[in-house]
Amino acid sequence: MHEALVYIALAIQSVASALESTVNPLGRPLGLIVVGIIEAPVVVLLLAALLGKPRSPKITALFMGWVLVMFGAFVGAVFFLSYLLGIFY
Amino acid sequence: MTDNVDRMLRPLMHTSREFYPFVAILGLTFAVSVYAYQQQLMYGLGVTGLNDVTIWGVYIANFIFFIGISHAGIAISAAVRLLNAHRYKPIARIAELLTIVSLIMAGMSIVIDLGRPDRAMLLITEYASRFMYSPLIWDITAVATYLVLSTTYLYLPMRRDIKVAMERSTGWRASLFKRLIPLYEEGEEATIDRLSFWLAVTILPVMVMVHTTVAWIFSLLSSRPLWFNAFAGPYYIVAAVASGIASVMVIAAVVRRIYHWEDIIKPDLFRGLSNFTAMTTLVYLYMMMAEQLAALFAGPSGEAFVSEEWLFGSFAALFWVMTTLGLVIPFLYMLVQAFRKDYVNVGWTAAMSLMLVIAFWFKRYMIIVPTLSIGVQQVGIYSPTWIEAAILLGSFALPLLLYTVLTKVVPLIELEVKHDA
Numbered sequence: 001m002h003e004a005l006v007y008i009a010l011a012i013q014s015v016a017s018a019l020e021s022t023v024n025p026l027g028r029p030l031g032l033i034v035v036g037i038i039e040a041p042v043v044v045l046l047l048a049a050l051l052g053k054p055r056s057p058k059i060t061a062l063f064m065g066w067v068l069v070m071f072g073a074f075v076g077a078v079f080f081l082s083y084l085l086g087i088f089y
Numbered sequence: 090m091t092d093n094v095d096r097m098l099r100p101l102m103h104t105s106r107e108f109y110p111f112v113a114i115l116g117l118t119f120a121v122s123v124y125a126y127q128q129q130l131m132y133g134l135g136v137t138g139l140n141d142v143t144i145w146g147v148y149i150a151n152f153i154f155f156i157g158i159s160h161a162g163i164a165i166s167a168a169v170r171l172l173n174a175h176r177y178k179p180i181a182r183i184a185e186l187l188t189i190v191s192l193i194m195a196g197m198s199i200v201i202d203l204g205r206p207d208r209a210m211l212l213i214t215e216y217a218s219r220f221m222y223s224p225l226i227w228d229i230t231a232v233a234t235y236l237v238l239s240t241t242y243l244y245l246p247m248r249r250d251i252k253v254a255m256e257r258s259t260g261w262r263a264s265l266f267k268r269l270i271p272l273y274e275e276g277e278e279a280t281i282d283r284l285s286f287w288l289a290v291t292i293l294p295v296m297v298m299v300h301t302t303v304a305w306i307f308s309l310l311s312s313r314p315l316w317f318n319a320f321a322g323p324y325y326i327v328a329a330v331a332s333g334i335a336s337v338m339v340i341a342a343v344v345r346r347i348y349h350w351e352d353i354i355k356p357d358l359f360r361g362l363s364n365f366t367a368m369t370t371l372v373y374l375y376m377m378m379a380e381q382l383a384a385l386f387a388g389p390s391g392e393a394f395v396s397e398e399w400l401f402g403s404f405a406a407l408f409w410v411m412t413t414l415g416l417v418i419p420f421l422y423m424l425v426q427a428f429r430k431d432y433v434n435v436g437w438t439a440a441m442s443l444m445l446v447i448a449f450w451f452k453r454y455m456i457i458v459p460t461l462s463i464g465v466q467q468v469g470i471y472s473p474t475w476i477e478a479a480i481l482l483g484s485f486a487l488p489l490l491l492y493t494v495l496t497k498v499v500p501l502i503e504l505e506v507k508h509d510a
Binding site for chain 1 (some may be wrong): 200
């Protein structure tokens with residue numbers, strides 16, 4: 001009996017907590033801040049790659065190209081897997 | 090020194106007889122997991138032990154585990170570059186490779202967990218409308234950035250080593266290596282060194298954000314007992330660093346033995362890593378104690394209830410075995426070793442590291458399953474099926490397979506080319 005009451009109380013608490021907690025209730029741009037923090041070092045890196053010395057246009061191009069290709073590979077892999085596994089549906 | 094270069098390049102130039110059966114066993118294990126996954130695709134997640142209550146299980150435990158392992162590579166490699174910790178240079182690339190393989194596996198774990206993996210593309214097509222609200226999207230952003238930067242960090246400094254390998258090989262190998270270094274120009278090393286320095290600077294904060302955003306996937310769900318936690322980010326990062334560095338020690342000990350690199354990967358190096366792992370494990374144990382004490386002593390009823398189940402209830406056996414065998418004993422061993430002057434036993438250190446790695450996998454399981462199954466009042470309703478077991482086995486076979494194959498393309502130890510000339 002005691003256990004059953006605990007379970008019921010927990011269930012009510014769980015539902016109430018889920019209903020009460022709104023995501024970001026004050027409406028702050030938290031997502032923007034988080035993504036900004038993640039990507040800010042990349043901006044520093046790109047600036048360092050373009051402006052730092054010693055510099056070689058060929059290597060800078062290779063670096064930028066590699067980063068773009070890897071980014072494309074990541075996005076491509078997600079799309080490819082989606083289409084490939086979509087065969088089953 | 091030239092002799093040393095040949096020895097370091099040996100995995101690229103020669104393949105032992107044992108290599109093929111090893112790869113075959115891994116390939117077979119992976120094939121079984123592909124069959125199991127095909128069953129999951131055909132019949133849905135109903136073939137797993139997951140259900141409407143326990144919506145996450147071993148796949149998500151795997152995801153957190155592999156993200157954690159991926160921290161080691163960059164932590165070690167960046168330390169070599171930024172802190173001039175050159176004595177760790179022989180294992181820097183071994184660790185970087187581990188990072189990349191682990192990140193690939195982490196991504197795959199998410200896809201495997203999806204009931205409709207054909208919708209994975211929504212993560213990208215709906216990115217703009219979701220990134221303001223979804224910790225999952227933040228995590229995808231961090232993981233993608235980390236993967237791109239890590240592959241760049243691995244590839245750029247490796248070009249000079251591939252060039253050396255190309256010069257010392259003939260036939261198809263020379264041709265393959267030549268294709269791997271397009272636009273190579275003499276003297277590019279200075280520019281690449283500068284880029285690598287900035288890459289190291291950049292990757293460190295991204296690395297921290299990767300595991301912080303993983304932690305937020307759980308800790309921002311306020312209705313789940315033991316997940317809603319302000320220090321979840323640091324808590325996860327400490328586990329990641331400990332398990333990652335322990336994994337590097339295991340792999341380094343294995344390749345050291347296989348390729349007879351005892352004089353290159355010196356015992357002293359294991360001693361340093363072991364000391365650091367002991368310290369991070371201690372911090373982790375402390376955080377775990379703080380978490381459980383707070384939940385038991387004054388937590389809301391849900392928190393206290395789940396904590397009680399962890400420590401004294403249906404998950405107690407798993408928890409105490411994991412904590413004692415997997416965390417406390419390795420910690421004590423590494424601590425005792427740290428206090429013994431000039432002493433390190435590489436074999437035992439690797440064995441203890443392996444126990445740590447296994448324990449940290451189970452810890453990730455413990456984070457997810459008790460909260461989900463007990464949090465909605467049905468103790469013990471999740472138990473993985475053979476499909477999940479097979480996929481889980483495959484998810485360990487695949488990274489091993491990838492790593493083994495990559496050792497035939499990637500020079501595992503950064504060469505000291507300038508000194509050789």
